[in-house]
Amino acid sequence: MYAYNGRMTPVVAVAGASGYAGGELLRLLLGHPGVQIGVVAASSAGRTVGDVHPHLPALADVPLIAADADALGDADLVFLALPHGESAALARRLPPDRLVVDLGADFRLRDESAWRAFYNDSYAGHWVYGMPELPGARAQISEASRVANPGCYPTAVTLAMAPLLAEGLVDDLVTVVAASGTSGAGRTPTESLLASQVMGSMSAYKAGGVHQHTPEMEQALAHASGRDVRVSFTPLLAPMPRGILATSTADLSDGVTTDDLHECLRATYAGEPFVRVLPPGSWPQTAATVGGNAVHVQAAADRRTGRAIVISALDNLVKGAAGQALQNANLMLGLPEDSGLVSSGVAP
Numbered sequence: 001m002y003a004y005n006g007r008m009t010p011v012v013a014v015a016g017a018s019g020y021a022g023g024e025l026l027r028l029l030l031g032h033p034g035v036q037i038g039v040v041a042a043s044s045a046g047r048t049v050g051d052v053h054p055h056l057p058a059l060a061d062v063p064l065i066a067a068d069a070d071a072l073g074d075a076d077l078v079f080l081a082l083p084h085g086e087s088a089a090l091a092r093r094l095p096p097d098r099l100v101v102d103l104g105a106d107f108r109l110r111d112e113s114a115w116r117a118f119y120n121d122s123y124a125g126h127w128v129y130g131m132p133e134l135p136g137a138r139a140q141i142s143e144a145s146r147v148a149n150p151g152c153y154p155t156a157v158t159l160a161m162a163p164l165l166a167e168g169l170v171d172d173l174v175t176v177v178a179a180s181g182t183s184g185a186g187r188t189p190t191e192s193l194l195a196s197q198v199m200g201s202m203s204a205y206k207a208g209g210v211h212q213h214t215p216e217m218e219q220a221l222a223h224a225s226g227r228d229v230r231v232s233f234t235p236l237l238a239p240m241p242r243g244i245l246a247t248s249t250a251d252l253s254d255g256v257t258t259d260d261l262h263e264c265l266r267a268t269y270a271g272e273p274f275v276r277v278l279p280p281g282s283w284p285q286t287a288a289t290v291g292g293n294a295v296h297v298q299a300a301a302d303r304r305t306g307r308a309i310v311i312s313a314l315d316n317l318v319k320g321a322a323g324q325a326l327q328n329a330n331l332m333l334g335l336p337e338d339s340g341l342v343s344s345g346v347a348p
Helices: 020-030 087-093 112-119 137-143 152-166 214-225 258-269 318-333
Strands: 011-015 036-041 077-080 099-102 146-148 173-180 230-237 244-251 275-277 295-302 307-314
Touching (some): 077 087, 087 099, 099 318, 152 173, 152 244, 152 295, 152 318, 173 214, 258 275, 258 295, 307 318
Parallel strands (some): 077 099, 275 295
16 A cells, blocks of 8 residues: 555645646545645646636635646645646656556557557557456556546446446447537637537537547457457537436347346446446436446347447546546555545436
8 A cells, every 4th residue: 555655644636727627626635534635736827726616615725836746746646637648748757656647648548559540649658547447457556656547438438338248248349429518628618619509509529430539448348358349439519518428339149138238237336336237227317427426327238120229427527537536546545445436416
């Protein structure tokens, strides 16, 4: 277990705190009984947390500083909630024994050619992949000093499909159509995210197999199942701030029924605090996951077409980003995995 630099309570720092994921991290950390918030860094240095996150009054007067490696390095664990391509340079300047969870994509992919094909940037390497529910992942995360937090779409799809692929219940060509709320695009203002453009409309984007999360889905599903999985992915932008609803389909193996699919998911996730396999006949909805660190999953066998239909929902800012990052941090720090996290959502 990690020693907290002689401190009784581990100190955690957040770089990229002015973004949506960074703000969500701060919200969750405020409710964490076992950590202390240290340096809070952002590109908007000179402002306060209250200026950019008015929903966090307990941190209203905390200054946002520049993401300086020396200041961040005094923490026991550093969260990097930076735009893709910016984490690697800062991570290299942090002390090598410092625990780091990167919420960006910089260290997720093992395959350098896949990184270059989908991100068109220099390859920084690969860290332990931080999805605790995957086979063997908890032990790896607990022993790691550097962890790559998964993307939001890959979390929704991988947790839905991995057990079925591993048990041979479905074919290894998976089709995914998934809708995300606007916060998934980050906080930088663009014309395509204007309220007048988004409200009352749904649209596809990065269709045709070019979305950067595609190779991450294939990598995670292949690791979990031991099969060469291929994913056809179409993302949709939905007129809501938060949430992902993913529909994943694949050809059924001979004789597989809805009961088989449901029992496989139920058996795999029995005892998992943050994966909820819904009762038969109940289907996931994004509103039920808002604010919670849970994935809701349901499956059915379409016998007419011979396809498995698996639906999953999560909050893209919690289980899809900050909540999963905190899960990983808890494991790395030797704390209970669910510290500071809840599986329940908020309503209405």
